[in-house]
Amino acid sequence: MEFLSEYGLFLAKSATFVVVVAIIIGLIASVGQKAKPEKLTVEHLNDKLDKLKKQLQSEVLTKKQLKELAKKEKTEAKAKEKSLEVKEKVYVLNFNGDIKASQSEHLKDEITALLSLNDHIDEVVVKVESGGGMVHQYGYAASQLDRIKSQGIPLTICVDKVAASGGYMMAVVADKIIAAPFAIIGSIGVIAQLPNxxxxxxxxxxxxxxxxxxxxxxxxxxxxxxxxxxxxxxxxDLKDVHVLFKNFISSHRDNINLDEVANGDVWYGQDAIKQSLIDEVSTSDDYLLSRCQTADVYLLKSEEKKPLLKRLGASAQEGISTSIEKTIEKLAFTKWYL
Structure with a gap:
């Protein structure tokens, strides 16, 4: 038994050594690797919705009902093939903002790719979730959305949870703002705190x-x-930034009474519409579902593939950054925050 115990311990040590060596070799090999270029993934939401619907139908309908449904869909598909009607094309982007609006670069690449399509875009929908952050960072993110507007492409912003301060700065660029009933909207103010x-x-x-x-x-x-x-x-300086913020809001939504809403307060979606901060109360899911009835809807997402070492470093940095950002949220020294 003692021999087996020692042999098992030897195997465990050997396996550990092999794993460690493999990791080290992988890290060394990845040092010289360069990050792969941005990859743009496209998901046809109509197809996704159709698959979900068919899965549910297969569970709840009888064989006879499924057969009749398949026959009906086949007839409708043939009619569509003969029809010369061209469906609208709607593109969906996601923006999940942190203090530094870190997703701005991905947003920029996605919008650049979209604009390269020229006149083949009928609407762009951007789902914005952000409680705000650095003034210059969110100003840059808003300017990216303005590129869509400058091309005459209808822009819709959907807010399911929060678009406050810098997040709302982005939202007002849109032709239409849609927010969920309890989404947090507003916070048109500026804050800067620091200890001494x-x-x-x-x-x-x-x-x-x-x-x-x-x-x-x-x-x-x-x-x-x-x-x-x-x-x-x-x-x-703080007041000057607030004035710039208010001017930006009024230049995009002239129906807002700034004297009432530019005090840093927030409203929930169902109340925000009364203040003209938004145009419609609904979730992004319901809005996109309705658009799928009349248009082809595509979800775009860009991502950068990084070598192993950079991915490990990014994970560690993300953990550290999260702690730092939480501290900065409280202190906010040397920078203005929306």
Missing amino acids: FNKLLKKHDVDFEVHTAGEYKRTLTLFGENTDKAREKFKE
Whole structure:
């Protein structure tokens, strides 16, 4: 028994060694690899819906009913083949925003691919989910959506959960905004928070110096001593960003009463329509289902295939970034946030 025990332990160690060596070899091999170019996947939502419907029918209908249904569909298919009617084409994009609007680059690539189709687009639907973030990042994301509008292509934004602050900045670019009954809409305001550790440093006899070339290169600081003049300048800058935000909103939705809604407050979908913040109360699922009745609907998604080492590094970085972003959400130092 002792021999078997030792032999089993030996096998376990050997297997562990082989696995570790294999991982190391894989990592070394992936170091020299380059990330593969963006891959654009296209899913025909009509086909997906049809498959689900047929699966359900096969479970709940009798053989006779299924036979009659198949005959009817065959007749309808032949009629469609003879018909010269061309169905509309609708394209769907997803945007799940974080503080840095990290998905902006994917959004840019998807929109660039779409615009290369020229006049073969009847509508673009973008499902936006975001509570906002950095001003310049969300300004860039909104400008990508504006590329669709500038080509005269109808743009619809669907919000199922939240499009607040920077997320709402993106939404107002659309010709039509549709939100679920309890989706969070609005938050037309700007926030910037930061702690100051100057008293703590002084308590421990730690000096901290900040040198700038330009009076307003740095206003408030984390570790230096803040002045009333710096605070006033900081508040002025904050107000300026808010004015820009409000002007952007009014330039795209002139039926909004900014005096009532540009106070940083939020509304749920069923109340947001009363404030003209949205145009329709519905889920994206219901809207796309209705579009599938009259158009071919395609879901576009771009993704970058990375080598193994980069994927492992990205996973670790994502975990760290999540923690950092949660901290930044609370502190928000040195940057303006919508």
